[in-house]
Amino acid sequence: MFDTEGTAGAPAGDRRPLASRQSRWAAATLRMLLGTSVTANQISVIGILFALIGAAALVTAPRWPALFILAALCIQLRLVCNLMDGLVAVEGGRGSATGALYNEVPDRLEDSVLLVGFGYAAGLPWLGFTAAILAVFTAYVRAVGASHGFAQDFRGPMAKPQRMAALTLGCFLGLAEILANGTLFSLQAILALVVLGAAITGLRRLGRIADLMKARP
Incomplete structure (x- = not known):
C-alpha cells in the first residue's frame, strides 16, 4: 500500500514498495472503484470498519473458532483498503487536502x-498491547525520518505488511490448533515474533536516521 496514498502526487520514494500495486486484481479493483463515486478518504474509513470487525472476531474466536476465518478475511480486506485508497487518490485523481490524515491515522488505529x-485471542492481552505500541513506534520513527527530509523508511523485518501476514497466518494456525488440541499456543508464538520483529524494525529505522544525520555536511 501507499503510506502517502491519500495524497495525490506523492513522491515515488514515499510509497511503500509493493508488488501488489501492479497486480491484475489491483488494476481490476481500481477500475471498479473508479466506476463509482467513492473517494480515497471513504475507502480509508472502510478499512477501519474491517479492522474493528476483525478485532472483534479475534476476541471471540477462542469460543467460536470459525471466527478466526472472519478475522483473517478482515485483516486482508483492511490491507486491500490501504492499497486501494492510495490508488484511487493518486491514479484516480481523487485525493483531497486531508488525504494525508486519512492515510496515516486510520492505519495506526x-x-x-x-x-x-490478537493478544486477547492468544490469552496474552499485555503482549497484544505491547505489539500495538511497537507498531505505532515504528511508524513514528519513519515519520521522524521524513520530518528531517529523509526518504520514508519502510524496512522490516516486521513492517506493516509482515505484521498483517503474521496475524493472518496466526488465524489459520490458531483455528487448526484449537480444533485439534483446544489450545492456542501458536497465537502466542506468532505474537511474540511480531513483538520481537517490530522492536528490531524500530531500532533499525532509528539507526538509519542517526547514520543519515551524521553523514550530513
Missing part, C-alpha cells in the same frame, strides 16, 4: 485494534 484483539 487499524494496526492497534487488530494487534490488541
